[in-house]
Amino acid sequence: MKFAVLTDIHGNREALEAVLSDARARGTERFVVLGDIVGYGPDPEWCTDRVAALVAEGAISIRGNHDNAAAGAPEVMSTNARLAMDWTRPRLSPAQREFLSGLPMAAEEGEVLFVHASANGPADWNYVTSDTKARPSFRAVQARVILCGHVHVPLLVSCDRAGVVREQSFRTGLPVPLIRSRRWLAVVGAVGQPRDGVPQAGYALLDTGTDELTFRRVPYDAAATAAKVRAAGLPEELALRLIRGV
């Protein structure tokens, strides 16, 4: 099965459209959205509806902390995130909020676990930013492959037979064999608000037939999204970070 794994869309319609079309062109059979459909970005309604439509077609969707907050749950957030959330929440219809609050915290598909943040405490929203931070996830669950988001910076970590957890390098756009003698964890990057210095929308393709994971980056019209952020009166910093990818 060829999965396209998207996360941290954050109300960025242009990025989501670009990623969906890139993934379709590469033979995606099933979409997975690892949460944070809304927040920060100017198109939360459109993105929520789009993901809901994907789910209706069989996609998996997981709940992120921003989805939780948009549905009304109290979440601790940075100033900009809170300002954007205060702007987002009233725009969503009750049905959209219900969709977001009804999303599961994790999903398992064969030997693959999908979760928004860490596997060891999905509701604690831990940031998996290094091999050290990934170690508890490998301990907490049995899944051979753990795919997550939340950090907005792509990361690949392996756990070998001796239990040694180590970050692994990869080249964007080229498939990484997730060899079966190891367990693997990947942060797939962010569709709608990358923070690794590359402004292109990020996602990953997982082929469970060949055991290969491909990190992808897709150019999109970030300037258009940034203009919408400004027009909506959202903090300028949120517009700038789309352009800069930080």
Add this chain to the structure above:
Amino acid sequence: MRPKQGLEIDGFTLGEKLHTGGFATIWDVTHPDHALPMVMKVPTILDGDDGPTIVGFEVEQMIMPRLTGPHVPRVIGIGGFDQMPYIVTEKIEGGSFLKTFQQAPLPLSDLIEIIARMVQAVTDLHRQHVIHLDLKPENFLQRKTGEMVLVDFGLSRHDHLPDLLAEEFHIPMGTYPYIAPEQYLRCRDDARSDIFALGAMTYALATGKLPFGQPEKLRGVRRRLWRDPVPPRAIRPEMPEWLQEIILKALEVDPMRRTQTAAQMAFDLAHPGQVTLTRRARKLRQDGAWMVFDRWRVMRKLKRFRAPDSVAGHLASVPIIVVAVDLGPEGEKLAEALRAQVRRMLVVEPDARIACVNVIKTARLGIDQMTDDQGRNLHVLRLVQLKDWAAGFGLPEERLTFSVLEGPDPGQAILDFATQNHVDHILMGARGHSTARRYLGSVSAQVVAEAHCSVTVVRLPERREEAPAPADPEAADEASTGALVS
């Protein structure tokens, strides 16, 4: 599960044990679905902490299925650690080159032939983004058809894949007599490390001695950062200077000063007359104590050499560009345009190697009009003209070569030259388009259509007297001044 004769796993039945190595055993295997002769490699995993063997085997499992072509064994099956880890590949009947090496020193003609084929295999591997990092005689097998096959990728680096070995172990990995200085400094990203090993093997085949001896401790490996080997010609005086040049250039300590690619090494071996002889070619004794001391002072503090960003990037930065030069009267008009194009390419690819070729068209059938003498004279004349043609490039001698080819079909002669020499780019002129050419076909069109690399065709701009567009769309294409085809 442990391997033993008669064991059945995933349909494979183990036969005779062929080899017991330090880290693995090799078995004859059969499978009802596969008729070809096959071998199974099973890592010998000791109980307890056996990290290096396991990781080495994981690396092989990652890399080997991604390799193709005659210079690597075809992978038939892979087994995981849940039962018994293994890799099944086709069996290469010819055996390893260790025996050949034990017969060294070899006659020079045999040696050049063998090394050229080894270099060929490495060229092919590098083009697949893989650095072997453990080249030694045992790891070269030979097919019945003659091609060399590389085996044992347990220390290799695939440029597109995670490097499982990078952070894992803190000692340099490789085989001490052949390991490159930068590998000693724990660099695993430089394809030129394989060139060094090829140099060390050529040295060994030519002299019967290892250039840096057989160090048993890591300290002994470090010495090669400042201590140069005994020049091969001091051991074997009849060795030509050009061969010593090739060997010692491959053994340069700093990768930047080494032969840059296996393709370039192959080119030099195929064109000995074109090898630029330097001090390396002529030296007959090791460098003096003061020179070595000076090097030691610098090298002992060295942490690393600069490595290229990627294998493909490195190969692309040092391409072999063939310029097909027409020395006839028609070609004269194009000469300046062609030279200008070469200069433009040298701006973008300043380290490119330019191979100028000219084709003497011979009769397809029967004996040529020329007598042998005349033929030789024409050959020499063309070579002189070719050198004159390229005089203005200001390239160092070693990056400019000249070849006069002969054949009934000039296009085919250029194509063959490009294939044999792993050429990256062909540059040639297209003469005007007469009706005759439309029907008979042009050399450039043939080369563009059939080449395995990029081809740039240079054409002189033509003044068009008539305004209306031509009816023939092909003619419109041809009107462009230059077409880049990849």
